[in-house]
Amino acid sequence: MIVPQLPLGSVVEAAVYWISDTFGFALDAFSGVFKFFIDIFKDVLMAMPPLLFVVLLAVLAYVIGRKDWKLALGTALGFIVILSMDLWEYSMETIALVISSAALALIIGIPLGILAAKSETLYRILRPILDLMQTMPSFVYLIPAVIFFGLGNVPGMIATVVFSMPPAIRLTTLGITQVPTELVEVADAFGSTSWQKLIKVEIPVALKTIMAGVNQCIMLALSMVVIASMIGARGLGYQVLIGIQRVDIGLGFEAGLGIVIIAIVLDRLTQHLTPK
Known part of the structure; x- marks a missing residue:
């Protein structure tokens, strides 16, 4: 029996x-807005002196980490390494793209x-x-x-949003459905509205x-940085792509290390934002 061809593509x-x-x-219109x-995000990051950015980020890590000086020191050293490799501008472009993409994915995904x-x-x-x-x-x-x-950052952002959104949706759904029934019944007994009960x-x-889910969303957004560079997204991913095209091991390693440093810092910061 010959199976008929399905012209799905x-x-x-x-x-x-x-x-x-x-x-x-x-x-x-959407492309222009994005x-x-x-x-704007990139220009704000680029306008800030690198050492000032490092100090502010270290202070933020110290506060978020509940006076964890090791986290603050590691954050500062990591970005100083990026600065010493002359990858600061590319790193700021990467952070702007990742945070913008993750923010849009969370704005859609959590609701x-x-x-x-x-x-x-x-x-x-x-x-x-x-699943798809x-x-x-x-x-x-x-x-x-x-x-x-x-081509450019916008399609890279859209592709990143699609790729990174599912964990935010799934884990938000899981968290809400796992709320103990007793707590919901108590809220109902006190006459709470649906909105009050939710908030x-x-x-x-x-x-x-x-x-x-927020943490996973940001990590997946970072994992798309190199792939998105294939359609013109700038930043460290584009430097990795150039390293591949030129078979430049040093350039590829340095840009890859920059991505790793940003990933570790963002991962640790979001982990410390999670309530114990």
Whole structure:
């Protein structure tokens, strides 16, 4: 028996081009807005003297780490290493792209996770979509991103958002659904509205799990830095790509080390934000 060919690829391709042609004006508007915010964030980071940035970040790490001087010292030393490798500008571009992407992913993901926890129907709809987003090779995201938004930081940001959003949705849903029923019943007994119950009971109890989703979202965003450089996203990932193209081991290693340092610092800071 000959199985008929399923033209799924052609259908998806036609749908992507139809969206690009039909909603091109809206996509251009979104692209302009996203580019504006990335550029503003990058310009703010670049305007700050490097040593001042290092000191402020170390102080922030000391405060977030609850007077953990080792975290503050490690943060400062890490960024001094980046500065000594002459990768400061590229690092600031990477941080701007990662934080912007993670922020957008969390703005969308956490509310969706809360809604999915409240609606079994919505969760059943989202679950296969999240499975697709997490298991689809990340390179595939780059194709429609380029078609919709061209080359540069914006398509890199969009691809990063799609790749990094699922943990935020899943862990927010998990945290809200694991809130003890007794606490919810007590809130109901005191006449709390759904909004009061969410803000004062469910989110505080689920905060540890939600923050784990925030941490994973940021780490996945950083993991897309090199891949996004293939469609014009700047920063350390682009330096790694140049190192690969030129077979320049030194350049690739230094840029990769810069990404590792940023990843470790962001990971430790978000971990300390999580309630004990």
